[in-house]
Amino acid sequence: MKTKQLRAEPIVFHSFNTIVMILLAVVTLYPFLNTLAVSFNAGNDTIRGGIYLWPRVWTQQNYTAVFAGGAIYHAFWISVARTVIATVLSLFLTSMLAYTVSRKEYVFRKPITIIIVLTMYFNAGLIPSYFLIKDLHLLNSFYVYIIPGLISAFNMIVIRTYIQTLPEGLIESAKIDGAGDFRTFISIIFPLCQPVLATVALFVAVGQWNSWFDTFLYASSKENLSTLQYELMKLLSSSMFSNSNAAVSSSGSAMNAVQNMVTPVSIRAAITIVSALPILVVYPFMQKYFVHGMQLGSVKE
Amino acid sequence: MxxxxxxxxxxxxxxxxxxxxxxxxxxxxxxxxxxxxxxxxxxxxxxYYPIWGWTMAFQNYSPAKKFSEQQWVGFKQFIFLFSDETFLRVLRNTIGMSVINMVFGFVTAIVFAILLNEIKNKLYKRTIQTISYLPHFLSWIIVTGIVANTLSVDGGIVNDVLMKLGFINEPIMWLSKPHYFWGIVAGSHVWKEVGWNAIIYLAAITSIDPSLYEAAEIDGANRYKKMMHITLPGIKSIVIILLIMNLGWILEAGFEVQYLLGNGVVIDWSQTIDIFVLKYGLQLGNYSLATAAGIFKTAVSITLIFAANKIAQRFGEDRLI
Known part of the structure; x- marks a missing residue:
């Protein structure tokens, strides 16, 4: 009786567990595979429905349309530019600040830490921030993507916590060799922070790449500052409730050339894939860093 | 000495x-x-400097006038807010969606972490985990696009499956039914974040002393007993702390999902405070009212966060943020 129960129980549990896990994997992956299939299927055929995991009428037209040199192609490069520039700048400045507050002897260590940490608890809100951006003449300027979010309190604390785990002797010996704080930071601390910087870089880059609200708010009247996510957003809102190819797309110029094959639905699928791809490619390699980083982040003061 | x-x-x-x-x-x-x-x-x-802009909430702000020429109205904007039906509705939506998101978010992440922890095969476990984090890194634009596709009336997989199984005879217009909206938002959050949110519980489960399980096995405890009496109590403190901390963010129901999935038909159930601020402030030009709504949100959040911190400390843990 007892042995029977012991043997039956794990089997029941494991089958249940496996079903849940497979279900989760399917529910997570299916939308991607479906989008991928739609993106390689001819637009006029997709309207007929029934595309699941594999394209029925294979075509690359949707991608050709995206990269045909129109607005979407330009938006792609704006997205790349803002991601790269903001990530590099943010990493450098945040870790430099983190280094200064990791120095126990620094006079302003406490006040700086408090001022930064407080920014996690409140923000002035949408309207005052909008006016600030306006007063600084950042509206409809590329800099509005870079400048406002350079320093994040959370990232600063994560990096500082990491620097504090490095052996103090490293900094002392650099100082004895005559290096100033800036030299010490650049040539010793910055390179040693690589693991934590990888995590923070991932967070900043993903945030930049995925961001659309700043475009919407601060640069929507400037066509040549549009980003990939913003283009996708415009397509989404124009075609969410009308799946027919009659829906007017904002990416008109790219589509007119290949109108028969390409519909808003299919081009949306292609942009979704293009905008998800960098993340899908990079992220398996980053996994060990960000799991570690999550744990670092929960290490408190 | x-x-x-x-x-x-x-x-x-x-x-x-x-x-x-x-x-x-x-x-x-x-x-x-x-x-x-x-x-x-x-x-x-x-x-810090933008906080100066909060003065707008106490004025009848007009962008054309200088600061000294603005008309000061005291708390009129706040009083108006709380007598405004739209704002009260928006407040209800914000709190409602927040609570639902929180409950679903917690339960699914904990259940997922516990189930994942039972998998002994490393490669299998790792694969599932990798898949589960994936949506966390995608933008809400992509995710809401996927949600809209999935729930679509022509060719959406949900309607397809339900129809093939015979539950419904004709496709349901999910996104046009006001009473489904909160559920759809909660579902989208779960889909996007369940794997990510489980990380912290998985870490907590791995730090439970293995000898507890061994002792329980000797006592003849089965898997469910071990889960109920060792795993769950083992992560209880982190769950309580996170729950309390999350209560502090109750007015942060999010903005993007509701803005992107919302439409004219469901507007009474989809708009949150953030959307209200955007609409009244930047689209209708009522800067003072929008700022007042923003201040209300920030004030409630700060109060709750500090209260939550105090309560969390009482549970013997340090502040989390």
């Missing part, structure tokens, strides 16, 4: 020393100051 007198004597002098030599130390820290103070000026401009 031997070091005690030394500390006793060195402490007062060190303190006097710091007081005296702050200027001197600053002179030796020029590089540190150059490295940090410009960044601090930046932080003050971008994070």
């Amino acid at each position: 031997a070091s005690t007198p030394e500390i006793m004597t060195s402490k007062p002098s060190a303190k006097a020393g710091t007081k005296l030599s702050v200027m001197k130390r600053m002179r030796g820290q020029k590089q540190l100051m150059l490295m940090s103070l410009p960044i601090m000026i930046y932080v003050v401009i971008f994070s």
